[in-house]
Ligand SMILES: Cc1cc2nc3c(=O)[nH]c(=O)nc-3n(C[C@H](O)[C@H](O)[C@H](O)COP(=O)(O)OP(=O)(O)OC[C@H]3O[C@@H](n4cnc5c(N)ncnc54)[C@H](O)[C@@H]3O)c2cc1C
């Protein structure tokens with residue numbers, strides 16, 4: 001039997017984005033909440049994913065910019081001028097600051113942080129193996145499963161034995177690999193490939209698909225790959241890896257087939273960036289009767305309710321698109337549902353913007369050209385080179401382009417993609433217009449300050465062909 005003081009309004013297993021926000025906000029509203037966390041205070045984003053990776057990418061950008069722009073008057077930086085120990089220290093300092101911030105919010109909100117491994121032992125009961133030893137049994141009216149995901153390491157012979165880096169170890173490197181092989185040319189693979197190349201390592205990206213970023217339009221994927229190739233990143237696509245020999249950190253060889261021919265590549269380090277596996281084992285979901293999908297994610301409906309009343313699942317473990325901003329929206333859905341479910345938000349038709357933090361950035365929202373064609377949706381297209389965004393000329397950063405899709409039938413904005421400097425910052429204004437259903441002329445007709453990157457939106461949306 002649990003002690004009455006161990007009964008909570010809400011418990012989150014895992015302190016990722018949605019779980020922590022649910023605990024903080026309900027606690028600030030006077031409810032008793034607790035977050036159970038076994039590893040990373042505040043989840044992956046501030047510790048081992050989004051923010052640390054962007055911190056390291058920024059260090060690589062600074063080095064690259066200082067070397068590239070001799071014409072600005074800067075003296076060219078020495079190619080030997082990188083200390084990975086200092087790169088890591090700057091990242092660690094940032095993470096420490098973020099942890100202090102999290103601690104402050106837990107303290108201020110009154111939400112309790114319980115350090116340990118949580119698992120359901122009944123529909124409303126959680127057992128915690130405390131980090132410092134011992135156990136706690138806690139009960140709650142609402143339980144939120146927010147256990148996240150981890151890097152997938154395929155069952156290829158020799159791969160596990162090669163002790164590949166995942167993003168966790170990669171972000172802790174204090175030495176530059178001589179030659180980094182990256183298995184997987186997706187989000188993490190491309191962001192890391194460019195950064196580590198800019199620091200000076202040789203990089204080979206090995207991808208099983210014939211196209212890098214297969215969901216993107218052909219022109220987008222090709223342009224980005226060309227930019228990375230220009231910087232010296234090597235791509236091997238259509239590769240099926242059948243065997244791995246050696247150890248990452250010493251010498252490691254990937255062996256397989258590429259378009260029916262023998263394929264082999266040897267590097268000093270291996271990074272796996274081949275997607276994610278949900279953390280849904282060892283947390284008692286089966287015991288509590290919480291159903292999983294065939295991919296191992298927690299099965300949820302549009303309000304993120306699981307198959308057991310009072311248990312919700314959010315973020316990566318629930319199969320929500322793997323982005324922190326989506327996990328944050330999961331928080332809002334559960335928050336609203338618990339507060340007042342008369343008109344709750346849901347996952348149905350929500351906007352899914354994303355930004356890939358290469359340089360230039362790739363930002364997208366809504367329908368892509370290829371998706372529109374596949375779905376037989378009639379559209380009008382404007383496509384402008386980044387050079388038409390005049391600000392890029394002041395930065396010698398004219399590589400890339402932007403595309404806007406507008407409905408052929410009315411003037412609704414269907415989609416927007418930009419490959420350009422700080423392209424992610426262009427998204428919100430387009431998203432806002434899309435979410436409130438403004439016609440594209442509301443953007444082309446704006447007075448936008450000159451010369452900002454956003455000013456280019458006036459030219460882009462101004463180039464939409466008239467209705468026929
Ligand atoms: C390298 C990398 C870069 C990324 N960059 C971006 C980016 O730039 N922008 C973006 O939007 N997204 C990015 N993502 C994706 C983003 O990090 C994830 O989608 C997001 O962090 C998922 O949040 P979550 O709450 O679902 O899980 P997490 O943040 O992983 O939280 C889950 C937490 O649960 C804990 N836990 C698990 N099981 C238990 C248990 N049984 N008991 C107690 N605790 C438990 C874990 O320790 C963890 O702290 C990136 C991902 C990676 C890998």
Ligand SMILES: NC(=O)c1ccc[n+]([C@@H]2O[C@H](COP(=O)([O-])OP(=O)(O)OC[C@H]3O[C@@H](n4cnc5c(N)ncnc54)[C@H](O)[C@@H]3O)[C@@H](O)[C@H]2O)c1
Pocket residue numbers: 154183184185186187188189191206207208209213214239241273274275276321322323354355356357
């Ligand atoms: N900027 C961002 O928002 C950002 C950055 C990093 C990660 N993320 C999120 O994290 C998720 C995971 O990132 P990720 O890069 O690990 O996965 P991903 O799904 O983005 O890409 C994985 C890639 O690896 C390839 N692959 C998988 N197994 C392979 C194998 N055995 N051999 C060769 N290629 C293989 C896949 O075909 C795919 O192209 C992303 O989908 C994204 O949602 C977001």
